[in-house]
Amino acid sequence: MGECCGSCPLPAACDDTTGAGLPDALLDSVLEQRVLDPGQALYRAGQKRSSIWVISAGALKTCELDIGGREQVVGFHGKADVLGIERIEIPEHRGFALALEPTSVCRIPVSRLVARLTTRPELWRDVLRIAGRQIAQAREVHRVLSQLQTSQRLAWFLLQGAGPRRGACQCSGDPEIYLPMQRQDIASYLGMTLETVSRSFSALQKEHLVEVHGRSIRLLDPSGLAARLVPQERDAA
Amino acid sequence: MGECCGSCPLPAACDDTTGAGLPDALLDSVLEQRVLDPGQALYRAGQKRSSIWVISAGALKTCELDIGGREQVVGFHGKADVLGIERIEIPEHRGFALALEPTSVCRIPVSRLVARLTTRPELWRDVLRIAGRQIAQAREVHRVLSQLQTSQRLAWFLLQGAGPRRGACQCSGDPEIYLPMQRQDIASYLGMTLETVSRSFSALQKEHLVEVHGRSIRLLDPSGLAARLVPQERDAA
DNA sequence: CGAGCGGTTGAGGGAACTCAAGCAGGGTGG
DNA sequence: CCACCCTGCTTGAGTTCCCTCAACCGCTCG
Numbered sequence: 001m002g003e004c005c006g007s008c009p010l011p012a013a014c015d016d017t018t019g020a021g022l023p024d025a026l027l028d029s030v031l032e033q034r035v036l037d038p039g040q041a042l043y044r045a046g047q048k049r050s051s052i053w054v055i056s057a058g059a060l061k062t063c064e065l066d067i068g069g070r071e072q073v074v075g076f077h078g079k080a081d082v083l084g085i086e087r088i089e090i091p092e093h094r095g096f097a098l099a100l101e102p103t104s105v106c107r108i109p110v111s112r113l114v115a116r117l118t119t120r121p122e123l124w125r126d127v128l129r130i131a132g133r134q135i136a137q138a139r140e141v142h143r144v145l146s147q148l149q150t151s152q153r154l155a156w157f158l159l160q161g162a163g164p165r166r167g168a169c170q171c172s173g174d175p176e177i178y179l180p181m182q183r184q185d186i187a188s189y190l191g192m193t194l195e196t197v198s199r200s201f202s203a204l205q206k207e208h209l210v211e212v213h214g215r216s217i218r219l220l221d222p223s224g225l226a227a228r229l230v231p232q233e234r235d236a237a
Numbered sequence: 238m239g240e241c242c243g244s245c246p247l248p249a250a251c252d253d254t255t256g257a258g259l260p261d262a263l264l265d266s267v268l269e270q271r272v273l274d275p276g277q278a279l280y281r282a283g284q285k286r287s288s289i290w291v292i293s294a295g296a297l298k299t300c301e302l303d304i305g306g307r308e309q310v311v312g313f314h315g316k317a318d319v320l321g322i323e324r325i326e327i328p329e330h331r332g333f334a335l336a337l338e339p340t341s342v343c344r345i346p347v348s349r350l351v352a353r354l355t356t357r358p359e360l361w362r363d364v365l366r367i368a369g370r371q372i373a374q375a376r377e378v379h380r381v382l383s384q385l386q387t388s389q390r391l392a393w394f395l396l397q398g399a400g401p402r403r404g405a406c407q408c409s410g411d412p413e414i415y416l417p418m419q420r421q422d423i424a425s426y427l428g429m430t431l432e433t434v435s436r437s438f439s440a441l442q443k444e445h446l447v448e449v450h451g452r453s454i455r456l457l458d459p460s461g462l463a464a465r466l467v468p469q470e471r472d473a474a
Numbered sequence: 475c476g477a478g479c480g481g482t483t484g485a486g487g488g489a490a491c492t493c494a495a496g497c498a499g500g501g502t503g504g
Numbered sequence: 505c506c507a508c509c510c511t512g513c514t515t516g517a518g519t520t521c522c523c524t525c526a527a528c529c530g531c532t533c534g
Contacts, residue, residue: 064376064377064379064380066380066384067466067467068467070384072376072379072380072383072384074376074379074380085365085368085369086368086369086372086373087369088365088366088369089362089365089366089369090366090369090370090373095376114358114361117354117358117361118355118358121354121355124351124354124361125326127365128322128325128326128364128368129325129326129327131322131323131365131368131369131372132322132323132324132325132326132327132368133327134372135323135368135371135372135375136323136327138372138375138376138378138379139301139309139311139332139375140301141375141379142301142309142311142375142378142379142382143301143303143309143311145379145382145383145428146309146382146425146426146427146428147303147307147309147428188383189383190383191382191383191384229304230304230305
């Protein structure tokens with residue numbers, strides 16, 4: 001199997017039933033891998049559903065467009081994240097996905113997924129779990145944007161990470177985070193301006209909660225960051 | 238069939254294969270209907286998945302709780318909306334659903350849904366379509382909270398409605414909306430305070446875009462409302 | 475070297491929040 | 505019947521937070 005397959009959330013949808021340790025060239029044909037350069041699109045607005053993808057390495061951002069053509073970042077995604085599952089059965093799309101760094105994904109044709117759903121009953125659990133997590137995650141973002149102020153949003157972003165830490169140090173002790181996206185992307189995702197993002201980084205640094213070195217962030221005091229997330233409880237009902 | 242079944246988004250999951258025009262008492266046993274009083278919970282935080290529900294009449298709000306116990310409204314739902322699909326296969330939940338007015342729902346046990354998935358392949362399309370729409374809707378909310386200011390959020394809420402208009406006048410010409418939730422719920426959903434919601438209603442009324450009579454809102458100028466939603470395009474790139 | 479991009483910092487103003495008062499409607503009890 | 509309270513909603517005054525506009529810094533690349 002490919003080295004990423006051990007952590008694949010959709011193994012039952014994969015054609016890689018055969019070989020551990022196949023040479024890469026062969027694996028590519030079996031796994032239908034696709035490689036993206038930074039800035040390259042995985043899919044674009046308007047394209048009809050055709051496939052879903054599992055990220056095997058790298059990072060992407062997903063965006064939506066409004067009527068005015070303005071871009072809204074709605075997610076960051078790393079290794080083992082599944083993209084495009086919400087596009088199945090929804091014809092029109094104004095969203096797109098862009099690689100933030102060199103990225104490779106496994107393509108799963110929708111036709112194969114649907115076929116497997118009948119032959120492999122365990123696959124439906126995976127699909128519903130993935131979709132359910134995405135809905136739950138979106139509701140969490142709703143809460144963050146509704147209730148928290150800007151520096152709290154950034155602290156939340158650094159801690160639970162919205163995807164970028166997924167592959168790096170989700171629960172591990174490594175306090176060093178590399179953010180593959182630029183400040184403007186973070187600002188769009190968190191509903192603030194890039195200046196406020198920058199100021200919030202500086203504020204957290206001044207409180208000795210993080211160390212900022214460009215896109216590398218060191219979490220000096222994770223529990224202190226977490227303490228910032230609790231809304232001011234005037235009434236602890 | 239029940240009168241709601243013509244618009245049911247999950248007909249293949251229903252036991253009502255038999256009878257049009259059955260007496261209500263019989264229908265209830267076939268459809269597993271459940272009736273909720275205003276303020277009553279459909280499900281609560283911590284309950285394990287067991288069923289999904291299709292709203293046949295009435296309205297509900299869905300909420301999430303944060304660590305501090307603070308409530309965040311994440312959705313309003315009306316006739317033909319599906320609830321709970323995201324809870325399947327996700328063990329832990331901090332969310333709940335509350336009826337806003339007298340409400341009835343059709344219960345679909347997860348066990349039956351799963352069984353039908355193997356025998357009725359078309360059911361898959363329905364499930365994926367419903368989950369996909371919920372994800373798309375959540376991303377739209379993300380955009381609204383990120384980009385729009387308060388009176389624009391309220392205009393968006395009135396126009397596309399986040400569910401409450403679903404059963405009433407989604408695309409029909411009826412300009413009269415009844416909002417079953419209180420101002421505080423709207424405020425939570427839209428990420429603002431109830432005072433700001435009230436002020437925004439007054440502002441829209443002052444501009445002759447709506448007429449406010451408590452929870453009844455008359456849309457005097459829908460296209461004018463829609464015009465307010467376009468973000469200020471400083472650069473039309 | 476200069477231009478361009480990503481990022482940081484500063485000054486000023488405006489939008490929304492907080493605190494507070496007031497109003498309308500519904501229910502209860504004297 | 506009216507006094508009274510309670511809840512939901514509106515309106516006002518003052519303040520805070522964040523956005524806007526702008527300058528500046530460091531780096532890369534032509």
